[in-house]
Each structure stands twice: as C-alpha cells, then as structure tokens.
Amino acid sequence: xxxxxxxxDGPIKVSGSAKYASDVQPDGWLYGMILRSPxxxxxxxxxxxxxxxxxxxxxxxxxxxxxxxxxxxxxxxxAAVAGLSKQACLDALRAIKVDADLLPFVVKEEAALRDTxxxxxxxxxxxxxxxxxxxxDVDGAFGISYKTVQGFFQTQVQLHQCLETxxxxxxxxxxxxxxxxxxxxxxxxxxxxxxxxxxPMDKVxxxxxxxxxxxGSKYGAGVEGGLAVRLSKEARLPVRLMLTRFDExxxxxxxxxxxxxxxxxxxxxxxxxxxxLEAFGTxxxxxxxxxxxxxxxAGFPAPYIYQIPSTRVRQTTVAIxxxxxxxxxxxxxxxxxxxxxxxxxxxxxxxxxxxxELRIKNxxxxxxxxxxxxxxxxxxxxxRYRSVASSEGPVKSGVGCAGATWGGGGRDSEAEVRINxxxxxxxRCGTQDLGTGTKTLIAIVAAEVFGLxxxxxxxxxxxxxxxxxxxxxxxxxxxxxxxxxxxxCQNALADLRSASGISDPTGLNWRTATARLxxxxxxxxxxxxxxxxxxxxGGVQMAEVEVDTETGFVRVKRIVCVQxxxxxxxxxxxxxxxxxxxxxxxxxALYEERILDDQTGVVLNPNFETYKLPGAADVPEIDxxxxxxxxxxxxxxxxxxxxxxxxxxxxxxxxxxxxxxxxLPITPPQILGLLGKxxxxxxxxxxxxx
Amino acid sequence: MDEQISRRSFFRNxxxxxxxxxxxxxxxxxxxxxxxxxxxxxGPEPIKLVLQVNGSRHEVEVEPRVTLLDVLRNRLRLTGAxxxxxxxxxxxxxxxxxxxxxxxxxxxxxxxxxxxxTTIEGLGSPTNLTPIQRALVDCDALMxxxxxxxxxxxxxxxxxxxxxxxxxxxxxxxxxxxCRCGTYPRIFEATxxxxxxxxx
Numbered sequence: 001x002x003x004x005x006x007x008x009d010g011p012i013k014v015s016g017s018a019k020y021a022s023d024v025q026p027d028g029w030l031y032g033m034i035l036r037s038p039x040x041x042x043x044x045x046x047x048x049x050x051x052x053x054x055x056x057x058x059x060x061x062x063x064x065x066x067x068x069x070x071x072x073x074x075x076x077x078x079a080a081v082a083g084l085s086k087q088a089c090l091d092a093l094r095a096i097k098v099d100a101d102l103l104p105f106v107v108k109e110e111a112a113l114r115d116t117x118x119x120x121x122x123x124x125x126x127x128x129x130x131x132x133x134x135x136x137d138v139d140g141a142f143g144i145s146y147k148t149v150q151g152f153f154q155t156q157v158q159l160h161q162c163l164e165t166x167x168x169x170x171x172x173x174x175x176x177x178x179x180x181x182x183x184x185x186x187x188x189x190x191x192x193x194x195x196x197x198x199x200p201m202d203k204v205x206x207x208x209x210x211x212x213x214x215x216g217s218k219y220g221a222g223v224e225g226g227l228a229v230r231l232s233k234e235a236r237l238p239v240r241l242m243l244t245r246f247d248e249x250x251x252x253x254x255x256x257x258x259x260x261x262x263x264x265x266x267x268x269x270x271x272x273x274x275x276x277l278e279a280f281g282t283x284x285x286x287x288x289x290x291x292x293x294x295x296x297x298a299g300f301p302a303p304y305i306y307q308i309p310s311t312r313v314r315q316t317t318v319a320i321x322x323x324x325x326x327x328x329x330x331x332x333x334x335x336x337x338x339x340x341x342x343x344x345x346x347x348x349x350x351x352x353x354x355x356x357e358l359r360i361k362n363x364x365x366x367x368x369x370x371x372x373x374x375x376x377x378x379x380x381x382x383x384r385y386r387s388v389a390s391s392e393g394p395v396k397s398g399v400g401c402a403g404a405t406w407g408g409g410g411r412d413s414e415a416e417v418r419i420n421x422x423x424x425x426x427x428r429c430g431t432q433d434l435g436t437g438t439k440t441l442i443a444i445v446a447a448e449v450f451g452l453x454x455x456x457x458x459x460x461x462x463x464x465x466x467x468x469x470x471x472x473x474x475x476x477x478x479x480x481x482x483x484x485x486x487x488x489c490q491n492a493l494a495d496l497r498s499a500s501g502i503s504d505p506t507g508l509n510w511r512t513a514t515a516r517l518x519x520x521x522x523x524x525x526x527x528x529x530x531x532x533x534x535x536x537x538g539g540v541q542m543a544e545v546e547v548d549t550e551t552g553f554v555r556v557k558r559i560v561c562v563q564x565x566x567x568x569x570x571x572x573x574x575x576x577x578x579x580x581x582x583x584x585x586x587x588x589a590l591y592e593e594r595i596l597d598d599q600t601g602v603v604l605n606p607n608f609e610t611y612k613l614p615g616a617a618d619v620p621e622i623d624x625x626x627x628x629x630x631x632x633x634x635x636x637x638x639x640x641x642x643x644x645x646x647x648x649x650x651x652x653x654x655x656x657x658x659x660x661x662x663x664l665p666i667t668p669p670q671i672l673g674l675l676g677k678x679x680x681x682x683x684x685x686x687x688x689x690x
Numbered sequence: 691m692d693e694q695i696s697r698r699s700f701f702r703n704x705x706x707x708x709x710x711x712x713x714x715x716x717x718x719x720x721x722x723x724x725x726x727x728x729x730x731x732x733g734p735e736p737i738k739l740v741l742q743v744n745g746s747r748h749e750v751e752v753e754p755r756v757t758l759l760d761v762l763r764n765r766l767r768l769t770g771a772x773x774x775x776x777x778x779x780x781x782x783x784x785x786x787x788x789x790x791x792x793x794x795x796x797x798x799x800x801x802x803x804x805x806x807x808t809t810i811e812g813l814g815s816p817t818n819l820t821p822i823q824r825a826l827v828d829c830d831a832l833m834x835x836x837x838x839x840x841x842x843x844x845x846x847x848x849x850x851x852x853x854x855x856x857x858x859x860x861x862x863x864x865x866x867x868x869c870r871c872g873t874y875p876r877i878f879e880a881t882x883x884x885x886x887x888x889x890x
Binding site for chain 2: 004006007009010011012013014015016017018019020022023025031054085086087161162163164165210211212213215242244245434435436437572573575576577579580581582583584607608609613614615616617619622
C-alpha cells in the first residue's frame with residue numbers, strides 16, 4: 001500500500017479491447033434513439049408514431065409519456081425508436097409528428113425570481129423556500145468591526161461532458177432483463193429498472209465492467225433506460241440506446257449556477273468576525289431543492305471552511321426551463337470555494353495582510369493549516385506574492401491560493417474472495433470503476449493480506465450478481481471497498497489456515513498451503529466495518545497565472561497541490577485523480593459554461609466546438625504533494641482535488657491585474673472589461689471596501 | 691430533368707408525405723442528375739463496399755451516408771474507436787488511413803475504399819502492446835480509458851513521422867484529442883519516455 005501500482009485494466013483499455021456499454025452487441029441488437037422536445041415549454045397534445053414505424057428498418061417506437069403531458073425544458077424526452085441502423089432511427093425521428101402548444105418559458109435565474117415571469121410549474125413559484133441560517137450577532141458584529149468588504153460573485157452552469165454518453169444496452173426476455181450500463185451505480189440501475197417495469201430485482205442483471213466517465217451524473221437507469229426496455233420488449237430484440245453528444249448538454253445533468261452577494265468583516269489583527277451571504281442559483285426545472293438525479297438544489301456550504309462567529313446565510317434555488325442539475329464532482333463546493341476565497345482575498349488587500357497568513361489565522365483545520373505552509377514553501381509563495389504587483393509589460397503574472405474540505409468516508413460494502421487450489425485468487429465485489437482504479441485497489445488490498453503481488457489477484461467488479469456495494473460517488477468507493485475486501489481476505493486467510501494446517505500461509509508459503517486444499521477452494525465473504533476508514537479531508541492549491549492585458553487571455557502556468565486522503569492505497573492512481581480534478585477545475589475557471597438563449601430557450605452550445613473542454617495545450621505544470629496518513633484509514637480523494645482550483649486561479653488573475661474577478665468562467669471579455677477596455681461594467685455589482 | 695426539385699419544395703413535401711414518397715423523389719433526382727464525368731450517383735439505398743481494415747478485406751452493404759466510424763463499430767465490431775461527439779471535435783474516433791490520423795466520424799465509408807485503414811485493434815493486443823501503449827500503461831496515462839484508443843492512434847502516427855518529438859510536437863499531435871478525466875500530463879510523460887528510448 002502507498003506505493004505506485006500499475007492499473008490492472010491498463011493493457012485492455014490501451015489496446016481498445018475493453019467493452020463498454022456502448023460497445024456491447026448481443027445478437028440481433030437494434031440501435032435506439034430518442035426524440036426530444038425542441039421547445040423549452042410546451043403542452044404535448046399528440047404524438048403520431050405511425051410514420052416512424054413505416055420507415056424501413058424500424059422495429060419499435062414508443063412515446064415517453066401518454067399525451068397530453070407538459071414538457072418543461074428543451075431536450076425533454078418525447079418518444080423513442082429502435083431500428084436496424086442509426087440512419088433508420090434518424091429518419092424515423094424526423095418522421096414522428098408531434099402536436100404541441102408552446103407555453104411561456106424562462107431561462108435566466110434573475111428573471112425567474114420575478115413574480116411576473118412565467119412559472120416552470122403552474123402551481124409553484126419558481127423560487128423555492130429559502131434556506132436560512134444565523135449564528136451569533138451579525139448586525140452587531142458588522143457594526144463594530146475594523147474592516148468590511150463586500151462583493152457579488154457568479155458561477156456558471158457546468159456540464160459533466162463524460163466522453164461515453166449516458167445509455168444502456170438492454171436485452172429483455174420473459175424471465176429476466178440484462179442491462180449493460182454506463183453507470184456509477186449498478187444497483188441503482190437495477191433498482192430503477194425493476195421498479196419501472198415491475199419486475200423482481202433478482203431478475204434484473206446489470207453489468208458495468210468498464211464505463212467512460214460519470215463525474216456524478218450516472219445513477220439510475222434514466223429515462224433512456226426505461227425507454228430502451230420498452231423498445232426491446234416491443235421489438236423482441238436487444239436495444240442499444242446511447243445518448244448523443246447533443247443530448248448530453250440538455251438532459252442528463254449539470255452543476256447548478258450561483259449568484260452570491262457576500263459581505264465579510266474582520267478585526268484589525270485579521271480575525272474574521274462577521275459574514276453575510278445572500279445567494280441563489282438554478283438546478284434546472286426541478287424546484288424546491290430536489291433534482292431528478294440527486295445532489296440537491298443550488299445550495300452550498302457557507303461560510304466555506306473558515307471559522308466566523310457571526311453569520312447570516314440565505315440561499316434560494318430557483319427553477320428555470322432547463323434540464324435538471326445532477327451531482328457533479330464535489331457538488332456545491334467549487335462554487336462555495338470561489339465565493340469565499342475571493343472575498344477573503346479582498347479582505348487580505350483591505351488589511352494589508354498576506355493571503356496565506358489570513359487563511360492560516362482563520363482555518364479551524366490543523367491539517368489544512370499545515371498544508372498551506374507546505375504549499376507555500378513548495379510554491380515559493382513569499383517570493384512570488386511580493387514581486388507580482390510590479391509585473392512589467394502587457395503580460396501580467398499573479399498568484400492565488402484556496403482551500404478545500406470534503407467528507408468522503410466508507411459505508412456498507414461486501415466482497416467475496418475465492419482461493420483456488422492452484423493458488424489463484426479471485427475477488428468479487430459489486431462496485432464500479434469509473435477510471436478511478438477500483439479493480440487495482442482491490443488487487444492491492446488482497447495482495448497485501450496474502451503476501452502476494454497484485455498481479456496474482458483477479459479482481460471482478462461491475463456485476464449485480466456479485467456482493468453488493470454502494471454507488472461510486474462522494475469519494476467513498478475506496479473507503480467502502482477496501483475494508484470489505486480486507487475483511488473478506490482475513491476471513492479467507494483464516495479458512496486457509498485451518499484447511500491447510502499451516503499457521504502462516506501467506507507469501508512464500510502460499511503455493512504449499514493452497515495445494516493442500518486439493519479440490520475445494522476457499523470461499524469467504526467480508527463486509528465493511530468501522531475502523532479502517534474515516535471521513536474528512538482538506539486540500540490546498542496555489543496557482544500561478546499569466547494574463548495578457550491586451551487580449552484578455554489567461555494562461556495557468558503552475559498549480560501546486562497539497563492533498564491528504566487518509567491512507568494512500570495506490571499512489572499512481574491517486575495522483576492521476578489529482579491531475580484530473582485540477583484540469584476539471586481549470587475548465588470551470590476559464591472555459592466551460594452551458595449557455596441558454598433567452599429568446600428561444602434552447603441550449604446554444606450542445607457540442608465541443610462551443611462548450612470548451614480543457615485540451616492538451618491548456619495543461620499547466622502540476623506539482624503534487626500527496627500526504628499519506630495511514631493512521632486515519634482510507635478516506636477518499638476524487639472530489640476534494642477539484643474544489644479549490646478555480647478559486648485559486650481567480651485569485652491569481654485578480655492579483656495579476658489588480659482588479660477583482662467576480663464571475664466564472666474568466667473569459668477575455670471579462671478581463672478586458674475589468675481593465676476598462678470595454679464599454680459598460682461587465683462584472684455587475686462592484687466589490688468594495690469600507 | 692423531368693422534375694425540378696428545390697430544397698424548399700423537398701422539405702415542405704417531406705413534412706407532409708410519408709418518408710417512402712420522399713425517398714422516391716430523392717432516388718428520382720439522383721438518377722436524373724448528369725454529373726460531369728458521367729459517373730452514376732450512389733444510393734440512397736445500401737450499396738456494396740469493400741474496406742481494407744487492419745490488413746483484412748471486409749465486404750459490407752451500407753447506405754452511402756454511413757460513416758467509416760459507424761461501419762467499423764457497428765458492422766465490423768471493431769469497437770476500439772469510440773463515438774463521442776460524431777462531429778470532428780474530440781478525436782475519440784481517430785484511426786489511421788494510409789498511416790495518417792483521421793477522424794473516422796468525418797469520413798463516409800464509401801470514400802474509404804481502396805485505402806489502408808488501421809484501427810487500434812490492428813496495433814497491439816493486451817499481451818503484446820506497442821511501445822507507446824506500454825508507456826501509457828506504465829505512466830498511468832489513462833483512467834476511464836474511453837479517449838485512450840484515439841490518443842494511441844494520434845501518437846502512433848506522430849512516431850511514424852517523428853521518432854523523437856519534442857514536448858511541443860507531442861502537445862500539437864494531441865491537440866485533436868480530448869480527455870475529460872485529465873490524463874494529459876501523463877500522456878505527455880509517456881510519450882516523452884518513448885521518444886527518449888528511441889525507435890525500436
């Protein structure tokens with residue numbers, strides 16, 4: 001443990017042999033496609049599938065709902081077809097006749113808050129009940145503090161953009177349903193399919209050995225899974241229904257937006273004393289804090305991280321006619337971090353205090369206070385922070401920092417271990433590997449217990465006939481699966497001990513011991529128990545950027561990251577997670593935004609040309625210090641690493657140009673606007689000091 | 691021509707007539723077009739094609755509008771190339787055509803006849819990896835793996851052209867391939883490792 005281990009499924013992935021849900025092709029399989037509403041709001045009066053059914057090659061067609069029904073966003077499902085080819089399906093979708101009355105709609109958050117705006121749901125206001133919290137005496141504290149700063153910060157709706165789209169390949173027989181799913185939760189798919197068809201759970205078999213990315217958006221079978229089952233039943237043939245890239249921007253989740261009006265005050269020595277936040281954001285059409293795919297509304301933790309005795313927080317989720325939000329890698333936290341760390345840097349400026357010093361002074365986490373010190377030394381913070389103010393020339397350098405907090409932790413998971421007489425070992429666990437290295441982690445844990453090399457362990461996952469485990473989200477997989485596998489291996493070892501009569505069958509004694517099993521393998525189960533995992537990690541990142549003040553372009557030069565995750569099982573895979581989280585954070589900081597057109601209510605950028613993902617040229621130097629704390633048990637790393645990146649970059653940009661960045665993504669027009677090179681005030685509210 | 695087909699009249703008619711009627715009009719229009727070199731237009735019904743893929747000859751029958759990617763994945767079961775965007779923006783469908791990296795989603799199968807097509811399946815196998823594939827595994831330059839075949843194809847083409855590419859040349863060669871898991875830093879590291887080792 002704690003070392004570099006090669007990814008178990010590296011060779012199969014790198015040679016193109018890995019079969020994902022989108023690759024599986026049962027005999028006679030049909031291609032499935034969905035017809036989606038082009039309108040942001042409409043009452044669907046009728047759907048005529050007959051022209052679609054007469055397209056050559058089409059074998060089934062279903063409506064998503066029985067008319068009349070209401071659609072509430074551009075992209076909502078209307079109908080689906082299955083046929084012998086993609087071309088037949090495209091022709092069939094074009095042939096379907098939809099009779100609809102268009103309804104008024106609203107797609108901008110500020111507009112949706114107004115009582116005069118169209119309602120997403122007729123009998124509900126667009127704005128949900130605000131969530132309010134108060135501690136201490138906010139008004140009193142603001143009245144007597146030394147410095148107060150304020151600001152208005154905004155973050156955009158971000159899309160998951162998994163490379164493998166959502167979808168399933170489904171085979172229905174009268175006895176059972178087999179579903180190859182692209183999912184983070186095989187049991188969530190099983191349960192939702194069983195529920196939607198009214199079939200017992202044990203007759204629904206879900207398989208997901210490889211999947212092409214989830215980032216929080218892939219739980220349950222989705223509307224697409226239910227449609228695929230109905231198509232498969234009607235056609236009496238398997239159906240592969242994967243979404244298109246266009247569909248992905250409309251209907252399968254996003255990170256909610258945030259609009260944050262914040263006020264912060266401190267005493268002369270930099271102790272934070274009062275904090276007030278009024279925030280709203282949208283989670284799509286789902287109003288009142290619940291969303292179609294989990295992950296809550298548009299709320300986020302506030303104040304983020306820092307210890308402040310008097311606080312007042314008011315957060316509202318507002319519905320708009322757009323696809324529902326779903327949990328996206330560290331839900332709520334990147335927005336929270338951006339708002340908090342930006343206003344904190346304003347305070348550092350107002351007090352004439354070093355930003356790192358101000359954070360260390362007010363951060364309740366000992367781990368994170370240490371991480372700031374370690375990061376500052378590795379980054380060269382003191383030298384860089386002082387010198388950037390006098391950047392010569394049009395390209396300005398700047399530095400910024402931010403911190404993260406995350407839960408993680410383990411929960412119920414089971415595993416089964418089989419030790420064969422020839423010494424081979426197989427571990428089975430109904431968990432998922434999203435590229436996170438779960439298979440490898442299982443092999444490492446088993447190898448450690450048995451004194452073998454990880455390559456001697458065969459790890460099987462992604463099948464609902466295996467012992468159950470939870471969904472892979474919340475950075476909980478390692479902390480759930482590792483203890484379960486550890487327990488199963490300990491039980492198997494005990495059985496091997498008694499079966500072989502050898503008191504220590506591990507390592508060099510392995511073949512001798514297992515040979516004594518003769519014809520009966522050892523099969524043992526185990527489950528997650530308290531004690532081997534825990535919750536709570538920190539994380540600190542520092543960014544160095546260059547801003548071209550003539551073009552407004554931002555280039556991230558370097559990110560230093562200090563991250564803890566409890567016990568490190570596989571260093572190699574952990575650092576890959578960190579790289580990935582940082583690159584996702586760069587996308588959030590500089591490039592990504594789902595844009596809705598308020599004239600037509602459609603998504604304007606449902607493709608990669610205009611929804612920009614970070615590419616090879618956008619990657620900075622990434623310097624990682626991964627802290628191994630075995631005494632804390634396994635915790636989890638997937639999410640904390642993407643939380644502070646955008647905040648650190650925004651602070652670095654503000655430091656470079658001497659103006660506060662108030663909106664993500666940080667685009668050239670925003671930079672040029674802040675520098676007074678564009679007419680108007682693109683940042684809206686003015687940040688100020690009093 | 692016995693009937694003038696304007697784009698406007700075509701779409702107006704498609705919306706009210708059955709698809710079969712529209713297809714008949716297209717067929718009639720295609721048949722009546724007299725191209726300069728006298729070649730007969732293909733389709734819209736399926737036509738027979740011969741494709742050379744990974745050194746083998748494959749006969750398929752598909753409509754002319756079918757892409758190379760579609761044929762590779764759904765007819766020939768070569769699922770290494772992935773459909774991620776289907777519009778030439780992500781590189782997950784990259785294959786080699788006469789050794790050059792090409793987005794297979796942007797090539798019609800019919801225009802790919804008489805070319806040497808190489809897919810990821812034609813390079814290595816899990817037990818017999820090429821040097822760049824080995825290096826990607828050793829550097830952990832992959833996570834979910836969905837973009838990986840596309841990167842392998844782009845990098846394989848790079849090494850054919852430049853046995854010792856610089857970091858800038860590596861980044862440029864990868865600029866047409868997207869990775870959402872963020873494996874770029876290790877892809878560069880793996881590629882540099884192969885460059886340093888030299889041609890094998």
